[in-house]
Amino acid sequence: DAGVIQSPRHEVTEMGQEVTLRCKPISGHDYLFWYRQTMMRGLELLIYFNNNVPIDDSGMPEDRFSAKMPNASFSTLKIQPSEPRDSAVYFCASSQGQGRYFGAGTRLSVL
Amino acid sequence: AQSVSQHNHHVILSEAASLELGCNYSYGGTVNLFWYVQYPGQHLQLLLKYFSGDPLVKGIKGFEAEFIKSKFSFNLRKPSVQWSDTAEYFCAVSWGRGGADGLTFGKGTHLIIQP
Numbered sequence: 001d002a003g004v005i006q007s008p009r010h011e012v013t014e015m016g017q018e019v020t021l022r023c024k025p026i027s028g029h030d031y032l033f034w035y036r037q038t039m040m041r042g043l044e045l046l047i048y049f050n051n052n053v054p055i056d057d058s059g060m061p062e063d064r065f066s067a068k069m070p071n072a073s074f075s076t077l078k079i080q081p082s083e084p085r086d087s088a089v090y091f092c093a094s095s096q097g098q099g100r101y102f103g104a105g106t107r108l109s110v111l
Numbered sequence: 112a113q114s115v116s117q118h119n120h121h122v123i124l125s126e127a128a129s130l131e132l133g134c135n136y137s138y139g140g141t142v143n144l145f146w147y148v149q150y151p152g153q154h155l156q157l158l159l160k161y162f163s164g165d166p167l168v169k170g171i172k173g174f175e176a177e178f179i180k181s182k183f184s185f186n187l188r189k190p191s192v193q194w195s196d197t198a199e200y201f202c203a204v205s206w207g208r209g210g211a212d213g214l215t216f217g218k219g220t221h222l223i224i225q226p
Contacts, residue, residue: 100145
């Protein structure tokens with residue numbers, strides 16, 4: 001298996017633009033997680049899905065953030081409009097039960 | 112609120128030194144415990160995990176961790192570190208049985224090994 005695949009690896013955008021991050025989980029995994037990593041706050045769970053249904057989105061910072069999982073093999077995290085404080089590395093992870101398998105992350109820079 | 116504390120934010124050691132990184136979590140009940148490592152420029156990798164059974168868990172790359180329930184701790188250890196162990200180490204905890212409930216991560220410990 002290729003593991004969890006995220007795209008793009010790097011994204012540079014200007015404040016106010018819409019940003020879409022993509023994730024392909026490991027086939028057969030029924031949980032998908034979105035995390036954000038910053039120096040100040042460390043790793044934070046934003047939202048997670050079980051069988052494509054959002055279970056807990058309490059970590060989503062504000063309404064500018066939205067996540068979807070239209071099918072078992074694809075998820076998006078969208079920020080609209082983006083702000084400089086959204087600059088971070090965003091990780092997607094999937095699992096089947098315990099443990100997590102992480103993607104390589106998307107480094108987002110909002111100028 | 113559930114929380115995970117890693118008290119050492121930065122650790123600098125010489126090669127061959129012994130390592131112990133602390134991890135404490137906020138309260139008991141059924142817990143599932145993890146250590147992840149992030150090498151420079153790379154993504155997170157699972158080092159080891161504890162669900163139940165023997166509280167001394169052995170992971171990859173010579174790492175081990177001990178779950179001490181009475182101390183709410185899950186410290187990571189390695190008897191002799193190498194330069195290639197330079198990385199960021201994250202402790203993570205999930206509470207409750209089964210499933211893949213959200214993990215709570217510590218803020219991480221930046222480990223630097225000097226040759």
